[in-house]
Every structure is written in structure tokens, then in C-alpha cells.
Amino acid sequence: MIRIENLSFGYCKRNILKNINLSFKEGSFTGILGPNGSGKSTLLKNILGYLKPNSGSVFINDENINHMKRKEYAKLVGFVPQKSGFSMAVSVEEFILLGRIPHLKNKWNGFEKNDREITDEIIKQMNLEKFRERNVLTLSGGEFQRVLVARALCQQPKILLLDEPTSALDLNYAVELLGVVKELSVYKGITVVTVLHDLNLASFFCSDLVLMKNGGVYMTGNQNNIIDSDVLKDVYGFDSKIIEDGGIPYIIPVCKSRGVLNV
Numbered sequence: 001m002i003r004i005e006n007l008s009f010g011y012c013k014r015n016i017l018k019n020i021n022l023s024f025k026e027g028s029f030t031g032i033l034g035p036n037g038s039g040k041s042t043l044l045k046n047i048l049g050y051l052k053p054n055s056g057s058v059f060i061n062d063e064n065i066n067h068m069k070r071k072e073y074a075k076l077v078g079f080v081p082q083k084s085g086f087s088m089a090v091s092v093e094e095f096i097l098l099g100r101i102p103h104l105k106n107k108w109n110g111f112e113k114n115d116r117e118i119t120d121e122i123i124k125q126m127n128l129e130k131f132r133e134r135n136v137l138t139l140s141g142g143e144f145q146r147v148l149v150a151r152a153l154c155q156q157p158k159i160l161l162l163d164e165p166t167s168a169l170d171l172n173y174a175v176e177l178l179g180v181v182k183e184l185s186v187y188k189g190i191t192v193v194t195v196l197h198d199l200n201l202a203s204f205f206c207s208d209l210v211l212m213k214n215g216g217v218y219m220t221g222n223q224n225n226i227i228d229s230d231v232l233k234d235v236y237g238f239d240s241k242i243i244e245d246g247g248i249p250y251i252i253p254v255c256k257s258r259g260v261l262n263v
């Protein structure tokens with residue numbers, strides 16, 4: 001469904017992404033992992049067409065994204081950014097409704113009954129009823145992050161790109177949010193590509209993993225080859241112990257100054 005071919009990208013003269021070749025199958029749930037600054041957000045912005053590669057291309061359903069109309073692209077792809085500069089005082093409900101914009105038949109007629117019904121459904125699904133009337137600018141970081149995801153879901157995209165969607169969430173909401181997204185990929189065939197820093201959540205939820213290092217793809221696969229002490233040591237530089245539960249590997253970091261923890 002998404003194919004990235006020989007993609008390289010640089011900010012000004014600084015080369016960031018180096019010859020990336022990846023593909024994401026329909027209905028897959030891929031976690032993009034890698035240290036800070038390894039190029040994960042830059043990769044998502046290239047898939048979105050916000051940034052233009054120096055060389056190489058991105059294809060969706062075999063069509064080069066440069067040849068797609070932005071409205072068609074927006075119907076297909078929903079995005080939740082790592083940072084949002086949104087600063088308008090609108091209610092949570094109105095904000096989530098904005099996800100329907102690519103589907104407007106005629107922008108002068110505004111939203112239809114169907115758009116409001118879909119918004120209602122998503123508000124329930126994301127457990128956001130009690131925030132419906134709240135001004136988005138008054139939400140906590142985690143509450144706003146859930147609203148950003150809700151807006152992307154309201155778009156009913158076939159592809160969902162998420163940049164650290166759980167970074168501000170407590171563990172309960174992180175698991176709930178990834179659970180909702182996982183259901184969409186399994187039952188509705190939505191292709192999900194999400195940047196995650198929590199390797200254990202990635203191991204639990206993702207069907208596929210891509211591990212990045214220094215702007216390149218270090219390794220692709222899944223939890224079985226990537227959640228590995230030697231791999232993690234080489235990419236992140238930390239020591240770890242891997243345990244397994246129900247066939248899923250989990251990481252226990254080994255603290256170098258362990259003595260301090262016993263004081």
C-alpha cells in the first residue's frame with residue numbers, strides 16, 4: 001500500500017535520510033523505532049509530502065504522491081503530528097469535526113448530518129464525552145493528544161501516520177489508544193505507521209517494526225528479531241535483559257549505576 005523507494009532527504013545541505021527503501025502492507029501496524037534525531041519524524045513528513053525528498057519517491061497504491069491531488073491524499077491519509085501549533089479556541093467537538101474537511105462535498109455548504117454522526121461515534125470510541133464542550137486550549141497535554149488522534153480518526157483514513165501518539169499519555173490511555181488503533185488495522189484494514197519510543201508497547205502492539213539509526217534503516221522485521229539485547233545495545237547504546245510473556249519479548253533496562261538503586 002505504501003512504498004518508499006531510494007528516498008534521501010536533507011535539511012539545507014545536511015543529509016538526514018539516506019536511501020530509504022520500505023513498504024507497508026495494507027492492514028499492517030508498523031512501529032518506527034530509533035533514537036532521538038534518527039530521522040523518524042522527517043521520514044513521516046516525507047511520506048506526507050510536507051517535505052520533498054532530494055531523490056527517490058513515495059507511492060501509495062502504486063501512485064507517486066507527487067501526482068496525487070491534495071484532497072484525494074487527505075481522504076486517504078490521516079496524520080497525528082509530534083508537535084501541534086494549534087492555537088484557536090474551539091470546542092473539542094468542533095476540533096474533531098475538522099477531520100471531516102477532506103470529505104466535504106461542497107465547502108460552502110459546510111458539514112452535513114453524516115459528518116456530525118461520525119464525530120459523535122469517534123468521541124465515544126475515544127472516551128472523550130466529558131470533554132466535548134471544552135475549549136481545546138484548556139486541555140492537558142495528554143487530553144489534547146487524544147483529541148488529535150480523534151480528529152485523525154474522524155477523517156476515516158485508509159492510512160494513519162502517527163508521530164509519538166502516546167508520548168504524553170499515562171499507561172492506561174496509551175494502551176487504550178493503541179488498542180483502538182490496532183482494532184482499526186485488524187478489523188478495518190487500515191494501514192498504521194506509528195513512531196513509538198516505548199519499545200515494550202511497540203513489541204506488544206506492532207505487527208511489523210522498522211528500526212532507524214542515523215537517518216538509515218538499521219533493521220526491519222518484528223519483535224522477534226528487533227527486541228534483542230545486542231540490537232538495542234548497538235542502536236541505542238543501553239544494556240538490557242529480555243524477558244518473554246505469552247510469546248512477546250519485553251525489555252528490562254539494566255542500569256549501569258545499579259548500586260545507586262540499592263541505596
Ligand SMILES: Nc1ncnc2c1ncn2[C@@H]1O[C@H](COP(=O)(O)OP(=O)(O)OP(=O)(O)O)[C@@H](O)[C@H]1O
Binds near residue numbers: 036039040041043082
Ligand atoms: N527543520 C529542520 N531544520 C534542520 N534540521 C532539522 C529540522 N528538523 C529536524 N532536523 C534535524 O534532523 C534530524 C532528524 O530529526 P527528526 O525530527 O526526524 O528526528 P526523530 O527521529 O523524529 O527524533 P525524536 O525522537 O527526537 O523526535 C535531527 O538531527 C534534527 O535536529
Ligand SMILES: [Mg+2]
Binds near residue numbers: 042163
Ligand atoms: Mg520525532
